[in-house]
Amino acid sequence: MADVHCADLGNDCSFVASADDAAGMQDAVMAHAAEAHPELLENMTPEVEAEIGKAITGAFSS
Ligand SMILES: [Zn+2]
Structure with a gap:
């Protein structure tokens, strides 16, 4: 399970996506x-x- 924060993509947004693999993410x-x-x-x-x-x-990757 990993997280990608929408804010890390340059958006002023608090959404956090989480998924078990890259395709799901x-x-x-x-x-x-x-x-x-x-x-x-x-x-x-x-x-x-x-x-x-x-x-x-x-x-x-981490
Ligand atoms: Zn967003």
């Missing part, structure tokens, strides 16, 4: 983003995508 983060930060998905850049991927990978 990806789902949890994207589901939250779709609900709470639709503008983030609309303006998704490779940089933002990489940042999210890095946060997810980082959460499971």
Whole structure:
């Protein structure tokens, strides 16, 4: 089980996603983003995508 804080992705938001693996985390983060930060998905850049991927990978590497 690991956590990714939405605030770590540059959002002023207290949401914390938790999941047992990276795939589940990806789902949890994207589901939250779709609900709470639709503008983030609309303006998704490779940089933002990489940042999210890095946060997810980082959460499971420690
Ligand atoms: Zn959020």
